[in-house]
Amino acid sequence: MQKELTYDAVMSYSGHPSADDIYQMISKEHSSISKATIYRNLSILSDEGKIGRVESFANGEVHYDHRTDKHYHGHCRKCGRVVDIDLSYDNDFVAKALPMEDGFSITSHELIFEGICRDCREKEKKNGTEGIKN
Numbered sequence: 001m002q003k004e005l006t007y008d009a010v011m012s013y014s015g016h017p018s019a020d021d022i023y024q025m026i027s028k029e030h031s032s033i034s035k036a037t038i039y040r041n042l043s044i045l046s047d048e049g050k051i052g053r054v055e056s057f058a059n060g061e062v063h064y065d066h067r068t069d070k071h072y073h074g075h076c077r078k079c080g081r082v083v084d085i086d087l088s089y090d091n092d093f094v095a096k097a098l099p100m101e102d103g104f105s106i107t108s109h110e111l112i113f114e115g116i117c118r119d120c121r122e123k124e125k126k127n128g129t130e131g132i133k134n
């Protein structure tokens with residue numbers, strides 16, 4: 001039942017929540033559920049392929065995703081938000097890599113685009129004009 005709650009929370013989240021975002025969301029209505037339980041359920045659900053997981057950020061952040069199909073992500077360097085990038089997933093990308101001499105066998109790939117999200121750009125713009133006025 002707690003696993004279902006966790007699943008529903010990820011599905012109803014429009015973006016790419018962190019485990020803490022999901023915990024905040026669930027604990028509003030179910031204050032008895034522990035953070036550890038939610039974190040554990042998130043990792044089980046993503047291992048089972050029921051929800052997506054986005055990781056490999058330099059700072060070790062993990063975000064979850066209601067989408068489970070393969071797609072690329074963008075990462076805001078200012079606020080850490082994760083967005084979907086409108087670029088079709090290249091299934092042939094792995095085949096394009098030359099065989100590795102050290103025997104490393106590539107099984108899949110992931111791409112994370114770094115950038116600045118709209119909210120952060122608007123904030124910057126606003127601060128920029130205020131800066132000029134003052």
Ligand SMILES: [Zn+2]
Pocket residue numbers: 076077078079080081116117118119120
């Ligand atoms: Zn941002």
Ligand SMILES: [Zn+2]
Pocket residue numbers: 016052065067071072073083084
């Ligand atoms: Zn996504």
